[in-house]
Amino acid sequence: MHYKTHMIDCQPVALRLCGCGQKPILRAMMQAFTFLFALILGTSQFAAERAPVTVFAAASLSGVLEAAAKDYDGAVTFSFGGSGVMARQVAAGAPADLLILANPDWMVWLSQQGHIGPDTQQIIATNSLVVIGPSHAAPLHPQDLIARLGNGRLAMGQRDAVPAGSYARSWLQSVALWDQVQTQLAETDNVRAALALVARGETPLGIVYATDAIAEPLVSVVYDIPAGSHAPVKYPAAALSPAGTGFLNYLTSAAAAATFAAHGFGPAAP
Numbered sequence: 406m407h408y409k410t411h412m413i414d415c416q417p418v419a420l421r422l423c424g425c426g427q428k429p430i431l432r433a434m435m436q437a438f439t440f441l442f443a444l445i446l447g448t449s450q451f452a453a454e455r456a457p458v459t460v461f462a463a464a465s466l467s468g469v470l471e472a473a474a475k476d477y478d479g480a481v482t483f484s485f486g487g488s489g490v491m492a493r494q495v496a497a498g499a500p501a502d503l504l505i506l507a508n509p510d511w512m513v514w515l516s517q518q519g520h521i522g523p524d525t526q527q528i529i530a531t532n533s534l535v536v537i538g539p540s541h542a543a544p545l546h547p548q549d550l551i552a553r554l555g556n557g558r559l560a561m562g563q564r565d566a567v568p569a570g571s572y573a574r575s576w577l578q579s580v581a582l583w584d585q586v587q588t589q590l591a592e593t594d595n596v597r598a599a600l601a602l603v604a605r606g607e608t609p610l611g612i613v614y615a616t617d618a619i620a621e622p623l624v625s626v627v628y629d630i631p632a633g634s635h636a637p638v639k640y641p642a643a644a645l646s647p648a649g650t651g652f653l654n655y656l657t658s659a660a661a662a663a664t665f666a667a668h669g670f671g672p673a674a675p
Contacts, residue, residue, distance in 0.1 A: 456480075456648070457479075457480035457481055457482045458479060458480070458481045458482070458502045458503065458648045458649060458651070458652045459482050459484070459500060459501050459502045459503075460481060460482070460483050460484070460501065460502065460503045460504075460505065460649075460652065461483075461484050461486075461491045461494065461495060461499065461501040461503070461504050461505070462483060462484070462485055462491065462503075462504070462505040462506075463485070463486075463487070463488045463491065463505060463506050463507035463568070463595075463596075463640065464485045464486055464487060464595035464596055464597040464598075465507055465532070465569070465595075465596050465597065465613075465614050465616060465617055466485070466505060466507075466640065467483070467485045467597065468616075468620050468668060469530075469616070469664060469665055469668040469670060470483060470505070471483065472664050472667075472668065473655075473656060473661045473664045473665070476660060476661075476664075477652060477655050479651070479652070481652060484501075485595075485597075486594070486595055487562065487563070487566055487567045487594050487595040487596075488506040488507045488508050488511050488566075488567065488568050489511060489563075489565075489566035489567065490566070490594065490595075491504060491506060491511075492504070492506060492511040492512075492514060492515055495515060495520060495645070496515060496518055496520050501645055501649070502644070502645055502646040502648045502649030502652070503642060503643070503644050503645060503646075503648075503649035503650075503652055503653055504521070504642065504643050504645060504649075505529065505640055505641070505642040506568070506640065506641055506642075507532075507568040507569065507596075507614075507638065507639075507640055508568030508571065508636075508639075508641075509526070509639060509641045510568075511568075512526050512641045512643060515643070521643045521645070522643075525643045525644065526641045526642070526643050527641065527642050527643070527653065527657065527673075528639050528640065528641055528642075528673045529640050529641075529642050529653075529656050529657060529665075529673055530639075530640045530665045530670040530671065530672070530673055531637065531638055531639055531640070531670065531671035531672065531673065532614045532615060532616055532638040532640070532669075532670055532671060533614065533615045533629070533630070533632060533638060533671070534569070534572050534573065534576065534612060534613075534614060534615070534630040534635065534638065535612070535613065535614070535615045535618050535626045535627075535628065535629055535630060536550070536610060536611070536612055536626070536627050536628040536630065537600070537603050537610065537611050537612075537613055537617075537618050537624040537625065537626055537627060538553075538603065538609060538610050538611075538624065538625060538627045539603065539606065539609070539623070539624065539625070540622065540623050540624060540625050541625060542625050542627050543627065544627050544628065545610075545627035545628045546628075547580045547582065547628065548580075548582075550582060550586070550610065551582070551585055551586065551589075553609060553610060554586070554589055554609055554610060555609065557589070557608055557609040557610070558589050558590060558591040558608045558609075559586055559589055559590055559591065559608065559610050559611065559612065560591045560593065560599040560600075560602040560603055560607075560608040560610070560611035560612070561573040561574075561590060561591070561592060561593070561599050561611060561612040561613075562592065562593055562594075562595060562596045562598075562599055563592045563593065563594065564592065566594075567592075567593070567594065567595055567596060568596075568638070569596040569599070569612065569613060569614060570592060570593075570596075571635075571636075572635040572636065572638060573612040573635075575634065575635035575636065576612070576630050576631075576634040576635050579634040579635070580634070591607075591608050596613050596614060596617055597617065599611045599612070599613055600613045600617045600618075600620075600621055600624065603623075603624050604621050604623040604624050605623075610627070611624075612630070614638065615629075615669055616668055616669040616670055619668070619669045620668075640670075642656065657673070
């Protein structure tokens with residue numbers, strides 16, 4: 406903490422009793438006021454600098470962001486959920502310093518609503534989509550998906566609110582399975598919830614990000630979904646405060662890139 410020292414001009418009592426002493430007295434009062442104001446301002450600035458950075462992020466980033474934050478020079482708090490939920494909370498005025506989503510479309514929506522600037526987005530990582538089954542499950546051919554499901558359901562994010570669900574729908578449409586599988590979907594509020602359904606054995610198959618499958622030992626990848634069958638999986642970030650800008654700058658550093666790679670994420674798209 407930095408303080409500025411101000412000298413207060415002390416005048417003799419006799420001087421204060423005459424008109425000629427009024428100016429020195431006023432000057433001393435103003436100097437004292439300035440000193441107190443600077444002290445209060447400096448204290449509040451110090452407190453703001455030490456306050457945790459609040460990050461709202463897509464659920465699929467929960468492991469990697471927590472790992473990256475361990476090496477950041479400052480405290481960070483996270484709130485994870487579906488990208489649509491996070492975006493709507495920011496639009497409603499939630500006090501976030503940094504927003505990271507799993508789909509640029511929600512950032513575009515926030516920009517159109519006037520909540521973020523049109524040029525403030527920055528891609529920090531990429532990902533891919535996979536079909537998962539129980540641990541040690543046999544590989545899957547897309548045309549065998551309905552038979553593998555049997556009477557069970559396919560776990561995936563909500564098609565209209567969760568980016569992973571939107572990507573999954575695009576792939577299922579590309580292989581002409583969407584119409585057949587719609588009645589057997591188990592749609593969740595975020596991709597990690599879909600992962601949990603398969604890990605607990607409540608659904609035989611699920612569609613999640615490749616990084617989710619890596620993070621859960623109770624599931625295995627049975628099919629790698631081709632990247633060209635859906636929109637690219639990108640993670641755009643937007644700083645909403647100076648504190649958020651500081652953490653975002655760290656997330657684009659070489660050290661943070663190594664952490665993302667270690668968790669299975671691809672590099673930021675050029």
